[in-house]
Amino acid sequence: MAWHQPVFDLRRAHVDAEHFRDLAAPIDAATSLVNEPAAGSDPIALVLDDYHLVDVEGVRALTALLVEHAPPRLHVVVTTRTEPDLPIARMRARSQVLELRAEDLRFDADEATSFLTGSMGLAVTAADAQELHVRTEGWVAGLQLAALSLHGREDAAAFVRSFAGGHRYVVDYLTHEVLARQPERVRAFLLAVSVLDRLCGPLCDALTGDDDGTAMLAHLERAHLFLVPLDDERRWYRFHAPFADALRAEAERADGGAARRSTWRPARGHRAPSCGGCWTTCATTGDAPGCAATPSSR
Numbered sequence: 519m520a521w522h523q524p525v526f527d528l529r530r531a532h533v534d535a536e537h538f539r540d541l542a543a544p545i546d547a548a549t550s551l552v553n554e555p556a557a558g559s560d561p562i563a564l565v566l567d568d569y570h571l572v573d574v575e576g577v578r579a580l581t582a583l584l585v586e587h588a589p590p591r592l593h594v595v596v597t598t599r600t601e602p603d604l605p606i607a608r609m610r611a612r613s614q615v616l617e618l619r620a621e622d623l624r625f626d627a628d629e630a631t632s633f634l635t636g637s638m639g640l641a642v643t644a645a646d647a648q649e650l651h652v653r654t655e656g657w658v659a660g661l662q663l664a665a666l667s668l669h670g671r672e673d674a675a676a677f678v679r680s681f682a683g684g685h686r687y688v689v690d691y692l693t694h695e696v697l698a699r700q701p702e703r704v705r706a707f708l709l710a711v712s713v714l715d716r717l718c719g720p721l722c723d724a725l726t727g728d729d730d731g732t733a734m735l736a737h738l739e740r741a742h743l744f745l746v747p748l749d750d751e752r753r754w755y756r757f758h759a760p761f762a763d764a765l766r767a768e769a770e771r772a773d774g775g776a777a778r779r780s781t782w783r784p785a786r787g788h789r790a791p792s793c794g795g796c797w798t799t800c801a802t803t804g805d806a807p808g809c810a811a812t813p814s815s816r
Contacts, residue, residue: 569598601740624656638665663687692764712765
């Protein structure tokens with residue numbers, strides 16, 4: 519391809535022109551980004567921060583074209599809380615993309631200890647630091663919130679043993695930074711299924727009374743809403759531990775547990791529909807609902 523020629527000409531691209539109305543300046547800028555770097559040799563990085571906030575279809579389509587037509591020296595760096603609407607799968611197959619996901623950004627045990635004792639300046643034992651790492655699953659924001667709570671406490675070990683996602687700092691953070699940003703239907707779904715230790719679509723449907731559990735779980739995973747897949751087929755999931763604790767605390771605060779008791783009483787001994795080769799048995803003990811989801815070859 520001759521890079522000295524305009525390669526990012528939307529008039530020649532097979533796209534819907536309606537998507538690009540009122541985007542004349544961005545289109546010109548994108549054309550320059552593709553064509554001008556091709557004339558040099560030094561690498562150039564274009565950083566698109568908070569890409570999840572982009573809600574204009576034309577901008578998303580323009581970005582996709584830019585990524586696909588970028589010359590070798592132009593590196594596009596996208597930071598986002600949700601799965602970007604970009605040709606990631608195709609680029610992955612071509613070894614043209616480097617991905618850093620949530621699991622890559624979590625601290626391991628040594629990094630958590632270094633963060634707490636170094637960056638946060640806490641005089642905690644190695645055992646307490648390890649325990650906080652386990653309780654937060656390496657989530658950096660969770661470790662920082664725990665560290666802020668630890669400052670000035672005399673009995674650090676007791677606090678560490680009791681720290682969970684239900685702590686007020688964690689609940690405040692997740693409520694304002696995560697739950698408040700979700701549509702009402704998603705929030706209602708999250709609170710309704712928060713009683714489950716493991717989730718699959720049919721089991722969520724049994725709790726909510728709807729039939730979109732599988733689709734909702736897929737949406738939550740794409741949105742990176744602290745959902746951890748438990749198999750390669752994306753049938754079983756669990757919530758990240760601090761998020762699960764925070765959801766349950768918020769559900770308890772919102773209705774005092776009445777909705778959960780009302781939902782679970784009819785479900786005593788309920789056998790949920792098959793979740794892709796698995797079976798589930800749900801039961802309640804008083805006001806403490808729980809679910810044991812057990813894989814089975816049946």
